[in-house]
Amino acid sequence: MLHQKRAKHVEEVEEKTEYHDGKVEEVLSDGCQILTFHDGTKKEISADKWMTTLSFPNEDVKKVMPNQRVIYYYADAQTPHTGYPDGLDMLQFPNNQIGKHNPNGTQEIVFPDHTVKCLYSDGLKETFFLDGTVVKVEK
Numbered sequence: 001m002l003h004q005k006r007a008k009h010v011e012e013v014e015e016k017t018e019y020h021d022g023k024v025e026e027v028l029s030d031g032c033q034i035l036t037f038h039d040g041t042k043k044e045i046s047a048d049k050w051m052t053t054l055s056f057p058n059e060d061v062k063k064v065m066p067n068q069r070v071i072y073y074y075a076d077a078q079t080p081h082t083g084y085p086d087g088l089d090m091l092q093f094p095n096n097q098i099g100k101h102n103p104n105g106t107q108e109i110v111f112p113d114h115t116v117k118c119l120y121s122d123g124l125k126e127t128f129f130l131d132g133t134v135v136k137v138e139k
Contacts, residue, residue, distance in 0.1 A: 022038030031047025087103030105121030123139025
């Protein structure tokens, strides 16, 4: 999981470069590259260069996946935010509420009780309840 502490690499450092600005670059025996910046931010690049992980001093973590999906974990809020290549943004909150923001402006909120509220760019609001009730509020 993103919010768990990463295990230390067991691979050996094959190459280490220290820069004047405080940045340290390490290349590990498995081909992984780790950049550590003077503020404590770490950037890990997979050996195949397809995945990048940024770990920030505030314990937030940002991962760029091979399919260009971007997952940002807000440590303080314990909330992952996933951005998809098609423009969809999704947040999942600790109480299991999910928020979806579509590129067309539509927003969908799924509440912990499975009620779904849709907010459309034209001002229409629809709420779908588990018992089949639908409430529509027009602008």
